[in-house]
Amino acid sequence: MDKIILGVKGNLARAINNYYPNSIQVTRSEFIQWPEKPNQLEDFLSKLGIEPRNCIILNCAGITDTDADLKEIKFVNSSLPIFLAEKSVEIGFKLATFGTVMEHFPKYSKSNRYLNSKLAYFEEYTSREDWKRQNIHFQMHTLYGGSHVKPEMFLGQIFNSIVLQKSFKMTGGDQIREYHHVDDVVRAIGHFIDRGTTSTHHISQGNPLRLVDLATAIFKEFNSINLLHIAAQSADINDNRNVVFRKTEDLEGIDFRESIEGVISWLRALGVQNEANRQIKY
Secondary structure, three states: OEEEEEOOOOHHHHHHHHHOOOOEEEOHHHHOOOOOOOHHHHHHHHHOOOOHHHEEEEEOOOOOOOOOOHHHHHHHHHHHHHHHHHHHHHHOOEEEEEEEHHHHOHHHHOOOHHHHHHHHHHHHHHOOHHHHHHOEEEEEOEEEOOOOOOOOOHHHHHHHHHHHOOOEEOOOOOOEEOEEEHHHHHHHHHHHHHOOOOEEEEOOOOOOEEHHHHHHHHHHHOOOHHHEEOOOOOOOOOOOOOOOOOOOHHHOOOOOOOHHHHHHHHHHHHOOOOOOOOOOOO
């Protein structure tokens, strides 16, 4: 089956491309036009000699920055996958979309522009039996690994705090999260895709940690604990503090590396030094 990856710059898209080295990557400047000019998708497949019923489109396009233009967030995170899902049942290709386990917490998600846009697609997807029969939707936890951090994300803010030696303010940190290396997650994704699986699947290892424990371990490791200010911000009461996603039987053969060790190793590889007050240009 031909693999088409939408997106070329993100850590997930790059990892999937490494896993499927013969895949075709499509830049945003090209696929972003498809919803406005829907025949372009068919033309794109035809020019490549790809039979729609023998291909899967992996939609790695996404905007996580809540400060980005709201219209663009909704278009990329909601409208684009909705268009692709509709097209998938119309012309026969399979679609893989990548959401978040926070879709299980709609009250919390609706307070966050990024999560709300992902929730909008998920709610539409779950309402359409034809989409679910044809396609697959992955609900992921927080990813790390790859060539770069996202500065708007929790780890990206920690990275900048240590590199620039500036204070880091956070909530009390009792919210729980799973942190997965992107390569481990892609092995799980490939496991499902290669078996022709459809419907919705969460990728979990069943071993969450508190955000405060993750932050404390990182700042201690890099001799910067003085920069960490816990309970300096308020937390959303609807955030996840006790729901644990268990590892499913489908993933029993997939190993996930230990979260704190993995995150610290990744940050060190990106240039964070365990010397206090040293600034690194990146």
